[in-house]
Structures are given as structure tokens and as C-alpha cells.
Amino acid sequence: MDPGLLRGLREILGEAGLVERRNQRVPYECDGLAFARQLPELVLLPRNTDETARCMRLLDEAHVPIVARGAGTGLSGGATPVEHGVLIGTSRMRAILEIDERNRFARVQAGVVNVDLSHAVEQLGLFYAPDPSSQKACTLGGNVAENSGGPHCFRHGTTTRHVLGLVIVTPQGEVLDLSKARAEPEGLDLVGFFTGSEGMLGVATELTLRLTQTPPVVETWLALFRELDEACECVSDLIRARAEPSAIEILDQLTIEAVEASVLRAGYPKEAGAVLLLELEGRESEVAAQARILEPLVRARGAFELRRARDPAERTRLWAGRKGAYGAMGRVAPDLYVCDAVVPRRKLRELVRETTAICEARGLKVANVFHAGDGNLHPNISYDRRDKEELARVLDAGDAILKACLAAGGTLSGEHGIGLEKIGAMEWLFTREDLAAMCRAREAWDPECRMNPGKLIPMRACMETRT
Amino acid sequence: MSDPRTLLEREIGAAQVSSLGALPLAEPRDEEQLCALLRLATREHLCVLPLGFGTKLAWRASSVADFALTTRALSGIVEYEPDEGVITARAGTTLAHLRARTAAERHWLTPFVAREERTSLGGAISAGQSGLDRLRFGPLRHHVLGLRVALGDGTVVKSGGRLVKNVTGYDMHRLYTGAHGSLCVVLEASLRLFSAPRRYAWLQVPGEGREWLEAAWRGAIRPLILALGRVENGWELGVLLGGAEEVVAEELALVQHAATLEGEAALTAARTFANTHTPEGACTRLECLPTGLGELLSRARGRCLVLPGVVTAQIEGAPPAAERPQRTLDRRIKQALDPHGVLAEVG
Known part of the structure; x- marks a missing residue:
């Protein structure tokens, strides 16, 4: 690192805002995509928009690549550092700046942890709706970068529907203040475009987020099936019947076993081949009307038990089990490859079958826990990353799963993003022209392509744009 | 150089060229013709004003163009699987048609807007027109799942898809929605549907x-x-x-x-x-x-x-004369996606 640049950054951030020593940089070398690693040259931890902007101006002058990182819980390598690059972490941007109860929005710094916002507004009868499984750790800034989802996005929509405004520091270090809560964008929808752009257009430092009213009644239902097939068919039936619960999730037997063997012990019956976890919310009459739709459908599909969570404690336990399922899978093998793909909801059963067959054909152990209502599959493959040959089989299975989902009219990612993980697959879905348009839009923000380079868009597509 | 009307008539025939005020109005019958017209405009340095039925032209401040181009002949439902809750249709399809078709399958189509029989899908999306049902369902831009569009040079590109959940690639459709045709001409759109009440x-x-x-x-x-x-x-x-x-x-x-x-x-x-x-x-x-x-x-x-x-x-009433100056970034995006300036700027 250039000593002059380092001196300048130190002047802005002080010693506490710089992570220089190698052993202290190691925790930043990967995100949840553990097999992709790169040590960052330097880690910067600014405390606010101004520090971020001043640092980014210096990095712009020195043409240094930048990767932004929230909590590093992303699963597609979106926060994997790049060679000779600097990493900007948001871990010192943890302030909730404003809560406007009457107008139902909050302004927060990017490093605020997802669940902390909901806790902060709980007493007001409000919550922040997107709830990724990692919500106890992941940051709201990271959620914006990835347009994160979560079980309750079935009803409430992914992050993008909850972002009212942003303060963005551009790759040139300019501050773009789009923080005002707006109904419709003024000019182009830059906030909407930025959300989900995987940290490639700039760094969002402050977020204006929509808060949702806590529903008066919430019921969690558990439908137990002997077979995973039946649970999948039941979800297609629910969509067909226009049922609108707030969440429709499936856990298969292997996941149930792992959760029940872990500290979470959520109370999922081990004799079930699959569990359908449903949540209904609204006024009492709305919940009752929803329940009347789902009960006969679930029973007709062969559920051997259908019951409501008895009390809030059981409800909390069931959701903790669902959201902690990835961690619980650690009992099966040291590493977990969480595939993320979306398929048409009327084809759930055939695609879940196919993805399972793909893994089994490669001698791999797969567990399914997924957002069934959105058609968002998560085949989770257990492996040991120290076993290179096994890792190769896992990646091969991942590719085959994506190809099967695309062939069925699906797509590459429902909520984890493309990052490094699926960059090669982008050309399976998009034409050269599609990708070139994305490159051009990106270059309007970042002509040098210094923000999170080498992610999402295959390099070849970008090169072609330039020529 | 020939005048725009002559060029248009030569390209798609006089029967498909009418007038919108003083402007020649081209009505291509399919995507192929539409893209040919955009290539013509690129070649001849003509500026194009895209529209559906033109009911929201006055929402944008005055636009300078050499000819207008309507997508209203590009109509029809491309795919509607009622059990999926998604509909894909061509830009010229009216919202009235989409509402009638989806209501028959107990779906609610958002946005619910005025004069839907004269509101095209492409026009509503280009204008970013949210409906009277916005408090319940949110703005239109949240429910545009994917778009196929023609860029100014006639290149056809897509983003998003026909799925209710999707974070694959940049959401280019978020830029196109509400851009009033300044970045592209919408050809086809997929919308998320909701359950119709009993x-x-x-x-x-x-x-x-x-x-x-x-x-x-x-x-x-x-x-x-x-x-x-x-x-x-x-x-x-x-x-x-x-x-x-x-x-x-x-x-x-x-x-x-x-x-x-x-x-x-x-x-x-x-x-x-x-x-x-x-x-x-x-x-x-x-x-x-x-x-x-x-x-x-x-x-x-x-x-x-x-x-x-x-x-x-x-x-x-018209927007006040002292319009917000266009953001630099808006201009850079326009320049990146429409480098020849084929599509009319918004005011």
C-alpha cells in the first residue's frame, strides 16, 4: 500500500478505524462462501458517511479497488476481498439515526444489525419486515446490497420493497443523498436500482427503511407429512388456492434431525418426512379466513398432523429452529454449501426431487430447508472443504442444480445474489446484450469498475462493452 | 436528407404512419419493425418519442423529438399461468384487458388506474404509474418482475424474469420503470398478481x-x-x-x-x-x-x-417551469444506455 495513501486514510479514520496487521485482517478474507478467500490489503472501518466519502476520494485518486462488507454473512462471495484491494467494513456504523413512529420509517446507519432495528421499534408496535435467517448477525447495509429475503418476504416482499431512501457514497467519493422517504422516485429510480446491486455501484452508508405495523394476530401452523413430495405439492395447492399466509416454509427430514439434535431443539417431530411451516397474520377474522383455506388443502395432501403453535414461546422456538437450521447442519459435516435458486411454484415437487437426485448421484448429502411459497429452493449440501475432491463434486452439483432450475423456467438466485459463486452461470441465463446493458449501467456509476470488481457480471461481457 | 415521415413510410409503409400533433407517429406491427425503426433513427440521427396510447405524455415536461412511436399494436398476453400468480404481456396490451383476464382467475392486478381501456402496460410502466390501490399493494415498480425492452439502437435486452422472487443480475427494470421511455422502449413485462377477494x-x-x-x-x-x-x-x-x-x-x-x-x-x-x-x-x-x-x-x-x-x-396542471435539475447520475445512465441520444429526454 502506498505510504502516502495510508497516511491519508489514517488521518481520516485514526488508528481505531484501520485494520493493518495481517492476523487482524484474516477474519475479513471471506464471507459465507468459505471456499473463496483473499486477504484484503487493508480494512477501513469508517464511522459515518463523511469518513467513508473522504476515504473513497483518496482511494479514487489512487485507483484502488474497494469491496464493502457488512457482517460477512452473505453466501455468494459478494464480500470476498479482491487482490490489491481495500475492504470497507460498516461495523462502526451502528447508529439508529431516527425513528419516525407516525410516518413509519427509520433512518439507520448501514452497519445496524437487522434484528436490532425490529427490537428498537417493537414497543411502538412496529417491525422491520425482511427477516433473513442470519438476521441476528447480518447488517441492514448488507441486506440492501444483496436485496435480502427471508421467510416472511412471501407476504412482505424482499428488502427492496422496504427501502424508502439511501445515502450513497459513489466510487468517486461523492455523497448522493437520496435519503428522503418518497412514494415515487424523483427522476430515475436510483434507490431501487442500487438495492441488490451487490456493492458494485457504491457504498450505502445511511438507509431510510419502511417500518411495518405488527399484526394483531399471528399464528404459526405446523403441517407434518410423511413425504417431502406431499409437502411440496401442498405448497403448489396453496398458491393455486390463492392462499396468502405471511410465510410458507419447508424443512425436510435431515434438517429436522439436525435441528432437533442441536441446542435449538425446536420441537419439530422427528417422525415427519417433511414439515410445512406456515404463518398467518392479520386481524382475527383475516387469520380465521386464511386458516379455513389452508386446513382442507393440507389434509387433502395427506398431512398426518396439522396444529397451531400453542403459545408465543413455541412459536419463537419453531422459528428459531427454522432460522438456525444452517448452523445446526454443522453437526452433519464441517461445511455447508447453501444453494439458492428459484423455480416456478407449480413445479416445486419435480425440482426438489431433481435437485436431490443430482446430489445423490454425486454421493453428496443434501438437506432441504426453503422458502417454498416463493419457489425459492435451498438444497444444502454438507461437505468438508479440506477434501478438494468432495468440494469439486459439490460445485458440480451446484451447477447441475442451477441448470435444472433454469431448464424449468427458474432463475439463479432468489436472495443470496450472484457474487463470485454464480458469475459463470450468468451467461446461461442472459445474452451478451443483456449483460452488456448491465455493464453500461454500472459504468455510469463506476467507470473504472473499482467497486467490487469481478463479481456478478462476467468480465468478458464487460470487456465487450468497452470494445 | 429525407424528412422523418418519408423515412418512416419507406421503412414500414404509409399505412402505419399517422400523426400526433405535428409529429409523425409510427405504429410498428411487431418487435421486428419497432427495432428496425430504432435502428433507422440511430442511423439518421433522429430523436424518438416512445408512447403507448399517449395519455400520459403531458406528465413529462415538453420533449423534443423527430417522430413518435407507439407500441399499441404490440399487444397480447404472452404467458399467464394462473397457478403461478404471474402474468407476462406485450407492451401495448391494455390494463383493462389484463384486469379482465386475471379477474376471471381470481387475481387482482395492480395498479388500479383511471381509464384502463386507454392505458397500455408499457405506458403505465414507463410512466411509473401507481394505482389507487397503492396503500395496500405498494407502488407499481415493486411488482414489475421483469422486462424485455428495446434500447435506443434497437438492441433487445431483458432483466428480471417471470418469478415472484429473483435477485439475479442488476434490476435494470427498476431504471426503466418510470423513465418515461428515455432509456428504452418497453416490449414485454411480467407482473406479480395478488389474490382477488371473495x-x-x-x-x-x-x-x-x-x-x-x-x-x-x-x-x-x-x-x-x-x-x-x-x-x-x-x-x-x-x-x-x-x-x-x-x-x-x-x-x-x-x-x-x-x-x-x-x-x-x-x-x-x-x-x-x-x-x-x-x-x-x-x-x-x-x-x-x-x-x-x-x-x-x-x-x-x-x-x-x-x-x-x-x-x-x-x-x-403543468409541472412548474423551475424543474428540478436532472441529476448528473441520471444523465450518465441515459448516456450509457442510449449513447446516440435516440430516445427523447424527459423535459
């Missing part, structure tokens, strides 16, 4: 309906449609309740009001309300936070439609 009830209440807005804001009622329209001596509120039988009954009891109309008649009344209060022609959009509603209402003049939530008001 029962509808329409109420039209004189006054500002503060207690109704309050009830809706705190979730005591969840109307499909909630909008204020200006009348001679103030305001009237239009409310379309919808849901299961007992849900609507409960809401009616809560607001202590008998429904004036039910079923299809309720939907017809909602359409009439939308048509009555949505300005035609020049229109300015105002916004405020929910707590600023009173002040916004006091400023409104003429024909006016107000949608609660983060409030938007469509008010009759």
Missing part, C-alpha cells in the same frame, strides 16, 4: 375521511382502494373494501357504514371514481409524508387525486 364493497364518503385514513393506516381496515378526490366544496373519499365475507362485514361494522355497492357494481364505481378524479392531460405530482396530508390537501386546486401512505397527489 367480496367487494364500495363506499364513497364526503369529506377528507380522516377517520377512515386513520383506520386504514393503523390496519383496522385493509381496503383494496383508498383515495381522495377533489370535489366542488372540498373532498370525497373512495374506499373499496375487499376480502373474505366476514372480513368485509367486520370492516363495514367497524366504520359503521353500509356498503353502497357490492360485487361488480363496486368495481364499476371504483373505476368511475378513478376516472372522475385522475387529471387528464398535464399533471403535476406532489408528495408528502402521511403527517403532511392536511397541508397538501390545502394546496390542491382543480382536478386532483390523492393516494395516502407516503402521500402522492396527481394534480391538474
